[in-house]
Every structure is written in structure tokens, then in C-alpha cells.
Amino acid sequence: MPHSTASAASTSGPGAHAAGEAGPAAIALSAFLDGHPVATFVLDTAHTITHWNKACEHLLGWSTEEMVGTKNHWQAFYPKQRALLADLIVSGVDPAASEHYRERHKRSALIPGAYEDEDFFPNIGVSGHWLHFTAAPLRDGGGQVVGAIQTLRDVTERRVAENALRKAHDSLEHLVEKRTAQLAEANQRLEDDIRQRELADAELRRRNIELTELNAQLGMAQQQLLQSEKLASIGQLAAGVAHEINNPIGYIFSNFGTLQSYLGSLFEMLQAYREAEPHVADAATAERLRAMREGLDLDFLREDIPSLMNESKEGIVRVRHIVQDLKDFSRVDANQEWVWANLHQGIDSTLNIVSNEVKYKADVVKHYGDIPDIECLPLQLNQVIMNLVVNAAHAIAGERGTITVATGADDGGHVWLEVRDNGSGIAPDNLSRIFDPFFTTKPVGKGTGLGLSMAYGIVRKHNGAITVQSTVGAGTTFRVLLPVRHDKSPTEPGAPQP
Ligand SMILES: Nc1ncnc2c1ncn2[C@@H]1O[C@H](COP(=O)(O)OP(=O)(O)O)[C@@H](O)[C@H]1O
Ligand SMILES: [Mg+2]
Structure with a gap:
């Protein structure tokens, strides 16, 4: 071609x-x-x-x-x-x-x-x-x-079509790019949102845990408050009853003394009559007196009445003691005041109060040292002694045991008090927890788990220390160390200076 x-x-x-x-x-x-x-x-x-x-x-x-x-x-x-x-x-x-x-x-x-x-x-x-x-x-x-x-x-038509196509393609690409960017942005926002939600969630969970803990603490504090409230009201009640009984017992006791001396005089008078009896001239009168004397068994009465009187007096003295102990123990009047007091007096009255809890289980032996008076809250220390002694009695099961209460003073301005028992002892695992509020190994109704935590709190308030030594099967000794003089401590920031 x-x-x-x-x-x-x-x-x-x-x-x-x-x-x-x-x-x-x-x-x-x-x-x-x-x-x-x-x-x-x-x-x-x-x-x-x-x-x-x-x-x-x-x-x-x-x-x-x-x-x-x-x-x-x-x-x-x-x-x-x-x-x-x-x-x-x-x-x-x-x-x-x-x-x-x-x-x-x-x-x-x-x-x-x-x-x-x-x-x-x-x-x-x-x-x-x-x-x-x-x-x-x-x-x-x-x-x-x-x-x-x-x-x-x-080729105009083709070029135009091509151009249109390219434009469409370009705008499509642009659109895709835009959409992709939008999607990425939305995705980013979503991720941020999720992250924030996760953070908020974690924060919420943390707060929840905190609140739960706080709630538990509040519950404990409330229980403790309730318990001390209960003890305080029992103390108040006891003090009120003691006060009411104290008066009548007081005059019964003093009247009793008078009554005894009157009776003595009467018996002297009777003795004089008895001795004058043979000299009664009228035989009928003399016979009536003799019959009456024998009928009444006056000789027996003369022996029995004084012993009855003595027994009753003993009883009254005991009631007076109990009332005094109750008053001493409660000391509602001196509730929150720092006073100089003798520990032995508090121990004695407390032992009397809890004797019912103790006397069927153990003998109480006292080893009192020579201790000075200490500046303290006596009612609260009585509470400590009571909690320790009751715990000691609870620890003794089966054979009759011994609870020894000992006191003493050291050279460093402290007195100490020990309550020792030969009971069950404390398992080593429990030893670190016994002062925790609500820790108890006793069945429901018997133990609250508050006794030792209260004792710990009171001793701390006195700037003292409470320690424990225990051998399972051999017994336990609680030792409380207390300063003689109460130093206004950081635990009581509001306390006035002496
Ligand atoms: N002398 C003790 N001998 C043996 N265990 C004791 C003695 N004192 C305290 N415990 C133990 O410490 C726990 C806590 O005592 P406490 O706080 O007084 O509460 P509670 O007597 O109500 O159980 C007791 O449940 C007991 O297990
Ligand atoms: Mg107890």
C-alpha cells in the first residue's frame, strides 16, 4: 500500500x-x-x-x-x-x-x-x-x-468523556479521601470516647471501693459507739440504782447500830429482872414470870438474838460494799475527768462487779505491788480491767483455773497491771488480730470482738501500752503500762494545758 x-x-x-x-x-x-x-x-x-x-x-x-x-x-x-x-x-x-x-x-x-x-x-x-x-x-x-x-x-468526544471521567474519578477520589478522613476522625473520637469512658469507669470503680471501705469503717465506728453508749447507759443505770439503795442502806446500817445498843440495854434490864425474880413476894406472880420465861426460852433468845444481829449486820455491810463498788465502777459523776486515783481500788471494785462471771470458773489471786496514785480516767480503766478479767474467765474451760491480777511500779514514772490466766491461750495466727474491732473467736451472742479494741483505745488515750504474751494450752498474760502523770498528748489536741 x-x-x-x-x-x-x-x-x-x-x-x-x-x-x-x-x-x-x-x-x-x-x-x-x-x-x-x-x-x-x-x-x-x-x-x-x-x-x-x-x-x-x-x-x-x-x-x-x-x-x-x-x-x-x-x-x-x-x-x-x-x-x-x-x-x-x-x-x-x-x-x-x-x-x-x-x-x-x-x-x-x-x-x-x-x-x-x-x-x-x-x-x-x-x-x-x-x-x-x-x-x-x-x-x-x-x-x-x-x-x-x-x-x-x-477525538473531542472521547477527550471530553475522558476528562469528565477523570474529573469524576478525581472527585470520587477526593470524596473517598474526605470520607476516609472523616471516618478516621470519627474513629479517633470514638477511641477517645472509649478511653475516657474506661477512665471514668475505673474512677467509678475506685470510688466505689473507697465508699465501700468507708462504709465498713462507718459501720464499725457506729458499732463501737453503740457499744460504748450501751456501756455508758448501763453504768449510769447502775450508778442510779446504787445511789437509790445507798440511802436506805445507810440509815438501816446506822439504825442497826443503835438497835444493837438498845438491845444490849434491854438484855441488861432483863438480867436484872431475872436476878430479882426469887425476891418476888407474891407466889402467883413469881410462878407466872417463871412460866413465861421458860415458854419464851429467854436463855436461847439471849444467845441467838446477838448472833442474828451480827449476821444481819454482815449482810448489810456486804450490800453497802456492793453498792459502793457499783458507784465506784460507774463513777458517772467523774466520767471524763482526769483525776488522781488508786488502781487497786478500781481493780477491787471491778473484781467484785465481775465476780459472778469469774467465781465459778477460777480463783482470783491478787499480787498488789506498792504503787502510787495515777492521773487517769478511772471509770475507763475499770472498763479495761473488766474486759481483761472477763476474757481470762472465758479462756478457762473445764478444770478450775487461776486468774492472777498483779500490779507494780517501775523507775520510769509508770505503773503496770497484769492479768494472767492459765486458760486456753491464743493461737499465733490470731495474736496480731485480737485488738482489731470485731475480731472474736467466740460464738455469736457470747463475743462482740470489741473488748480488746476498747481496752486498746483507752490505754492509748492514757499514753500507755498494752501487750500480750500467750502460749496455746498454757495461758495468757495481758500487761498494761500506764504513766503516773497524764501528759497532754497529741491524741488529745483539744485538752487544756495544766
Ligand atoms: N485471756 C485470753 N485467752 C485466750 N484468748 C483470748 C483472751 N483474751 C482475748 N482472747 C481472744 O481475743 C479475742 C478478742 O477478744 P475481745 O476483743 O475481748 O472480744 P470477745 O471477748 O468479745 O471475743 C477473743 O475472741 C479471744 O479469741
Ligand atoms: Mg472480750
Whole structure:
């Protein structure tokens, strides 16, 4: 095909076109080109247009008559003269060396020496057109270039579609990017939210634990308060009862003394009558007196009445003691006052109070040392002694045991008090917990677990110390150390200075 067109090109010229083709092949070429729907023009080696087909006329708006035989083909495309691809082929210039085509041209894959190019031409048509060029050399039989043929296809629609597609693609990509960013942001927000929720959750759980602990502490404090409240009211009640009994017992006791001395006088008088009896002159009267004396068994009465009186007096003395102990123990009047008091007195009255709890289980042995009075809260110390002694009694089961209460003083201004038992002892595991509030090994109803914690608190208030030594199966010793003088301590910040 290139060969036949080459020979056609060599014989055709401007004149030939105007005058008609010489041979059937040339005619065939011109007709062929006109019948061909692709816009096509042909240049000879002098860059003169030899063919400009109908499709070209139609596409570019320049007629065949205007173009053939001229070198004005550039006018159809550009405002200024410049080489087209076909011109470069005819000149033997590689488009790669041309400033206009360097960047855009492509070598044809099918035809050697042919090139392709695509460009936009704003001057063609109303709003410009995209054209795709193909330019190929025309060669003679010897392979010599004798011209060039260039075709142009209108690819505007494709380019527009491509552009629209690219735009759509771009906007889609943009949209995807935007959406991705939005999603990432939302995701970030969600993660932040989750993290914050987790933090809040942890905080809540921590608070809850704190509150639960606080609640437990509050419960304990309340129990302790209740317990001490109960003890205080029991003490008050006891003190009230003791006070009421104290008066009548007082006058019974003093009347009793008087009664005893009156009775003594009466018995003396009776003795005098008895001795005067033989001297009664009237026999009937003397007989009546004798019968009455024997009937009443006056001799027995004279022996029995004083012993009855003594026994009763002993009883009254005991009642008086109990009442006094109750009063001493309660000391409601001196409830919270620091006073100088003797420990032995407190121990004695307390032992009397708890004797009922102790006397069936153990003998109480006292080893009192020589101790000075101490500045203390006596009622509260009595409470300590009571708790220790009752615990000691509880620890003794089965065989009768011994509870030893000992006191003494050291050189460092302290007195000490020991309550020792030969009871069950305390298991080593429990030893560290016995002072905890509510720690008890006793069955419900028997133990509250508050005795030792209260004792500990009271001893601490006195700036003293309480220690324990115990051997399982052998017994336990509690030792309380108390300062003689009460030092206003940091545990009582509000206490007035002496
Ligand atoms: N002398 C003691 N011998 C043996 N165990 C004792 C003695 N004193 C206290 N304990 C132990 O310490 C626990 C706590 O005592 P306490 O605080 O007085 O409470 P409670 O007597 O109500 O149980 C007792 O349950 C007991 O196990
Ligand atoms: Mg107890």
C-alpha cells in the first residue's frame, strides 16, 4: 500500500488535481481519499499539499481548492506558521528534536517512520476540537521518501468523556479521601470516647471501693459507739440504782447500830429482872414470870438474838460494799475527768462487779505491788480491767483455773497491771488480730470482738501500752503500762494545758 501511494504521490501535483488524474491508479487514489471518512492530506517533498480530502474539508473548514497546490496546511490548525508532523517527515526531522513535538509525539507501532500526536485546537469549530494525528512517510520503489500522508481524527468526544471521567474519578477520589478522613476522625473520637469512658469507669470503680471501705469503717465506728453508749447507759443505770439503795442502806446500817445498843440495854434490864425474880413476894406472880420465861426460852433468845444481829449486820455491810463498788465502777459523776486515783481500788471494785462471771470458773489471786496514785480516767480503766478479767474467765474451760491480777511500779514514772490466766491461750495466727474491732473467736451472742479494741483505745488515750504474751494450752498474760502523770498528748489536741 505505501508503495502504490508513493507512486501516486510522485505523479500527482497541483496541476494534476486541477486537470484530472493521469492514470487509473492516480484517479483511484484521489477518489479513494475523498471516499475515505478519515480526514487526510498529503504533502510532497516540497511541503506542497497534493491531496486534501472531503473529510478534511468538512472537519477543518478549508476547501480542497483553497489548499491543494499551496503550503498553507498550517493555517487550518495554527494562527502562525509552523511544521506539522507530515512536514517533519518530509524534512527528515525527528519529532524528538522539534520543540513542538518533543514532549508529546509517539512513534507508530505499525508503520516504521510514522508518528502520532494528539492536541487541542481552539480555532477549529465553535469551541475548539481535540485531534488525533497520524503521519506516515510515502516512499518510492527504492524506499526514498517522496512525501508524507497525515490523517486527523476528531477525538473531542472521547477527550471530553475522558476528562469528565477523570474529573469524576478525581472527585470520587477526593470524596473517598474526605470520607476516609472523616471516618478516621470519627474513629479517633470514638477511641477517645472509649478511653475516657474506661477512665471514668475505673474512677467509678475506685470510688466505689473507697465508699465501700468507708462504709465498713462507718459501720464499725457506729458499732463501737453503740457499744460504748450501751456501756455508758448501763453504768449510769447502775450508778442510779446504787445511789437509790445507798440511802436506805445507810440509815438501816446506822439504825442497826443503835438497835444493837438498845438491845444490849434491854438484855441488861432483863438480867436484872431475872436476878430479882426469887425476891418476888407474891407466889402467883413469881410462878407466872417463871412460866413465861421458860415458854419464851429467854436463855436461847439471849444467845441467838446477838448472833442474828451480827449476821444481819454482815449482810448489810456486804450490800453497802456492793453498792459502793457499783458507784465506784460507774463513777458517772467523774466520767471524763482526769483525776488522781488508786488502781487497786478500781481493780477491787471491778473484781467484785465481775465476780459472778469469774467465781465459778477460777480463783482470783491478787499480787498488789506498792504503787502510787495515777492521773487517769478511772471509770475507763475499770472498763479495761473488766474486759481483761472477763476474757481470762472465758479462756478457762473445764478444770478450775487461776486468774492472777498483779500490779507494780517501775523507775520510769509508770505503773503496770497484769492479768494472767492459765486458760486456753491464743493461737499465733490470731495474736496480731485480737485488738482489731470485731475480731472474736467466740460464738455469736457470747463475743462482740470489741473488748480488746476498747481496752486498746483507752490505754492509748492514757499514753500507755498494752501487750500480750500467750502460749496455746498454757495461758495468757495481758500487761498494761500506764504513766503516773497524764501528759497532754497529741491524741488529745483539744485538752487544756495544766
Ligand atoms: N485471756 C485470753 N485467752 C485466750 N484468748 C483470748 C483472751 N483474751 C482475748 N482472747 C481472744 O481475743 C479475742 C478478742 O477478744 P475481745 O476483743 O475481748 O472480744 P470477745 O471477748 O468479745 O471475743 C477473743 O475472741 C479471744 O479469741
Ligand atoms: Mg472480750
